[in-house]
Amino acid sequence: MADKPVYEEASIDGQPPKLASIPASDTTVWADASPLLQAACAGLRDGELIHGDNFNLFAAMSALEIMDPKMDSGIVCTYYSIDEAIENGAAPIPISLDSTIDVRCTIDIMDHLLACEAAWHKGHSLAQTVFSCIYLLRLDRTAPHALLHSYCRIIRATCKAVVSVVSDARTHEEEDLFTMTYGLPLNGDGDDKCLSILNAVEETISRQLRACKATSSKRRLPEDLEPLQSNSNLEEGFCKALLCRLRFRKHFFHVLSCMKRPQGRGLESARKHIASCLTELESILESADFLRSCFDESCEGDIDDKTTASGFEPIGFDAMLNSRLSAPTPPRAIKILSWKKAVEYFVKLLHDLDVICSYSLDPHLESLLRFVVQFQKSQPDLVARSHLQLLLVQDGKLYGRDPFFAVINKAAALPEATKNHDIQKNESFLQLGMLVMNLLKILCTNAAWQRRKLGKFLQDWRVIYVQLELAFRNEYGEVSSSSNDENTCMKIFQHILLWVEEQTYWIAFRFLILGFELELYSTGEYCMVYWYLYAVLIKLTEKTHLMMAVSHDTAKRKGKKKKDSSKDLARESRIPPAVLFLQCYICLAEGLTMMLAALRNEIPVFHSPSPFNTEHEKFVQHFELLQRACIPDHVSYPSYKESTTHARFSTLAMYNYFKDAQRIAKEVKSSFSNDPESRLGGRWGRNVPFGWIHFSSYLK
Amino acid sequence: MEQEVGESLIQLGNSDGSNSSSSDPVTRVRKLLFRRMLVGIKDGRFFLGTFHCLDKQGNIILQDTIEYRSTRRSSPSPMEQRCLGLVLIPSSCQNSCHVDCSVEEQLSLLKAKMI
Numbered sequence: 001m002a003d004k005p006v007y008e009e010a011s012i013d014g015q016p017p018k019l020a021s022i023p024a025s026d027t028t029v030w031a032d033a034s035p036l037l038q039a040a041c042a043g044l045r046d047g048e049l050i051h052g053d054n055f056n057l058f059a060a061m062s063a064l065e066i067m068d069p070k071m072d073s074g075i076v077c078t079y080y081s082i083d084e085a086i087e088n089g090a091a092p093i094p095i096s097l098d099s100t101i102d103v104r105c106t107i108d109i110m111d112h113l114l115a116c117e118a119a120w121h122k123g124h125s126l127a128q129t130v131f132s133c134i135y136l137l138r139l140d141r142t143a144p145h146a147l148l149h150s151y152c153r154i155i156r157a158t159c160k161a162v163v164s165v166v167s168d169a170r171t172h173e174e175e176d177l178f179t180m181t182y183g184l185p186l187n188g189d190g191d192d193k194c195l196s197i198l199n200a201v202e203e204t205i206s207r208q209l210r211a212c213k214a215t216s217s218k219r220r221l222p223e224d225l226e227p228l229q230s231n232s233n234l235e236e237g238f239c240k241a242l243l244c245r246l247r248f249r250k251h252f253f254h255v256l257s258c259m260k261r262p263q264g265r266g267l268e269s270a271r272k273h274i275a276s277c278l279t280e281l282e283s284i285l286e287s288a289d290f291l292r293s294c295f296d297e298s299c300e301g302d303i304d305d306k307t308t309a310s311g312f313e314p315i316g317f318d319a320m321l322n323s324r325l326s327a328p329t330p331p332r333a334i335k336i337l338s339w340k341k342a343v344e345y346f347v348k349l350l351h352d353l354d355v356i357c358s359y360s361l362d363p364h365l366e367s368l369l370r371f372v373v374q375f376q377k378s379q380p381d382l383v384a385r386s387h388l389q390l391l392l393v394q395d396g397k398l399y400g401r402d403p404f405f406a407v408i409n410k411a412a413a414l415p416e417a418t419k420n421h422d423i424q425k426n427e428s429f430l431q432l433g434m435l436v437m438n439l440l441k442i443l444c445t446n447a448a449w450q451r452r453k454l455g456k457f458l459q460d461w462r463v464i465y466v467q468l469e470l471a472f473r474n475e476y477g478e479v480s481s482s483s484n485d486e487n488t489c490m491k492i493f494q495h496i497l498l499w500v501e502e503q504t505y506w507i508a509f510r511f512l513i514l515g516f517e518l519e520l521y522s523t524g525e526y527c528m529v530y531w532y533l534y535a536v537l538i539k540l541t542e543k544t545h546l547m548m549a550v551s552h553d554t555a556k557r558k559g560k561k562k563k564d565s566s567k568d569l570a571r572e573s574r575i576p577p578a579v580l581f582l583q584c585y586i587c588l589a590e591g592l593t594m595m596l597a598a599l600r601n602e603i604p605v606f607h608s609p610s611p612f613n614t615e616h617e618k619f620v621q622h623f624e625l626l627q628r629a630c631i632p633d634h635v636s637y638p639s640y641k642e643s644t645t646h647a648r649f650s651t652l653a654m655y656n657y658f659k660d661a662q663r664i665a666k667e668v669k670s671s672f673s674n675d676p677e678s679r680l681g682g683r684w685g686r687n688v689p690f691g692w693i694h695f696s697s698y699l700k
Numbered sequence: 701m702e703q704e705v706g707e708s709l710i711q712l713g714n715s716d717g718s719n720s721s722s723s724d725p726v727t728r729v730r731k732l733l734f735r736r737m738l739v740g741i742k743d744g745r746f747f748l749g750t751f752h753c754l755d756k757q758g759n760i761i762l763q764d765t766i767e768y769r770s771t772r773r774s775s776p777s778p779m780e781q782r783c784l785g786l787v788l789i790p791s792s793c794q795n796s797c798h799v800d801c802s803v804e805e806q807l808s809l810l811k812a813k814m815i
Contacts, residue, residue: 029800030738037758040726040729045756047756052734060786064786066787066788067743067792067793074782080770081772
């Protein structure tokens, strides 16, 4: 398209002046087609369209409708552009000539930005939240206002850091708009100096605070410092309010920088900064009373809904100005979090980050999996989860330090010496390493995404098992070789095959349990879900038990660390606590299945067939992914029916599923405290579902 | 004059050569399909795209649309543009509608000589 304006002399019917700036081309003009179109419309039959061969009604339905507020992000509102808004005084610098009001308004802006930031973290677009601030959009013009300028700079640098973490983790597909910046000015020159700029401002205000305190106690300080604002009664309150806000931002930025350091080197420092952040947030909350009371005018509306501590509306924000910078796709109407909720959000975020920073970077995979599952129970948000993922998987290694083959080697109870074995260069082992890496990434995503991915993942784990088994059989079809190295390779294969199976059943177990968390099962389907869980748990326990036996062998060969051989023998003959724990789960699952089956069989109201699909169809729908991966084998709808059709309360009374579960759980609990070795002492975590047991007993 | 009209009719004559249908507005608008069209709307914006569809109510669908808007309420002012893709402009918000064409075509084709 040529850039030249239209030939004005060619206009016959008087083109509007604006048209002149939209180029046609060298040889063409804009000709008014409205009369012709009107005539054509009159000539069309009802429902008839004028369209070309490439027209598709279904595709046409995706067209953006202009002037529909839900679809047209460009509807002209108050201002045509950011520059027009600025020219009309929407974002004045200074905000007010009265220094007291100027300071209060600056604090309002800081508070509103915090609320916007929390809304953004929760999953809204940057353009509608943080960058609805006109001051941020034209940061350079804030230079004369040191406070605003330093604050905006650090906000911009912080947003950039967070975007980079979430982008690197690539968990953001689930949370749409988070990383889309659409050309917003996130990269600023000199933002790396934002901390020093902030420190300078903080220093000034600290001195102003000291000065006003000195004045109140009638002591004169040598330096003659200009106060922050003109009302001496309010000076101390405002200084304190500002200081905690500035310090919070400083420490938060440090948290992000420290956590970014590779191999978890900055985690301890990060914890210190997190603690400081939490302290400052408390001070920020306390400052609200002062800010609300310092002016005679009270604000309208419910204070809890406000996005600022003072309750006043902040100056200099307009979300519509940026709506065109969001994608042409529909801009969602969003509500910025209230200030109180924003502070709560950051408190939770900091606590979640603290949990991550306290993690000991345990090289044992099973402890790590337990940690991640436990962490996810607190429902951390995207930013925290991205940080966890980046800590766990860096440069294709665990924690950026342990190669995945070494991790698998340890998890499969192989001796230390084999972790550098050449067999790891084998294609299947490389793929297995990738699978473990992907498993960790998947476990860091949100529950819904996680379940979906885990379901599909089962197939990959099944395939790798088959591949490894094939490779094993090809190499060692006959167990006759006597060479040391071949023995080692064989052992590696055997251990890892067993470990892969165990891991696959663990994933299946997680997949089914997540269905409860996501409330994907209707109550009528609980029976079959518990039954399937029972089937999976049986297999999982079997593999875990085998794995433990095999790890005992390895320990025996390594030489006993403890001298008390009789105690060890006794321990070996006992069932390991981890397995007992699983047996406890099995009892529960079986008990619940039978109980629900009996209810359904004996009490008609529990057995109302759905008008939509049959029980068989539901079975297939829920367990299709598991069935396809043959997890477990020989489990099908007919076998489910066979197990449950004859369940009756009269027969059930003979079994003590729940009592058994309770007994085993007590035994397990005591053995946890006795057995310090991590592998034996609690594979599935301390979150024994005692509540579950009590509930079931109550039902009985 | 008649010769000119005749020439123009021949100029945009259909491949099937039937002259009577080529003067029908519907057919003439059909000829405008895939041409660049500039639609102005009531809030002052302009949409430039390929003419894709028209219905009886006068709603227009444009393809590969670019939105033009001025950056100040008062003119003259620099224009901003952004790409939108497939766009439907309801007839209720349309202000103007122009088609990109050669000078000769403008004289003959677009004069609403409803025959």
